[in-house]
Amino acid sequence: QVQFVESGGGLVQPGGSLRLSCIVSTSIFSIYTINWYRQAPGKQRELVAGITSGQKTKYGDSVKGRFTISRDNAKNTVYLQMNSLKPEDTAVYYCMTDPTFGSWGQGTQVTISS
DSSP: OBOEEEEOOEEEOTTOOEEEEEEEOOTTGGGOOEEEEEEOTTSOOEEEEEEOTTOOEEEOTTTTTTEEEEEEGGGTEEEEEEOSOOGGGOEEEEEEESSOOBOOOOOEEEEEOO
């Protein structure tokens, strides 16, 4: 199955920035739509952003204008540039194909706190 390895999370102050990376283990990475999701403690998983094989993007309303998703097919990697971070962005961030083809990774923790 397709597997995912997320990285780049950490602790940052409000207003700061982080760039997350997701390496996808498949030889046909370029054909997949890839989404970023996040899940905060006690809350349901939320769609953050997505990018198609044709570089079309979508964003959740809560992150529009602050986050940017991109992909590098040569590296089997999807990125999430997160700017102007807020405490409510605190969550574990995951990447996944759309539709879901693989197994969920461990995610990467993003914590926004003063």
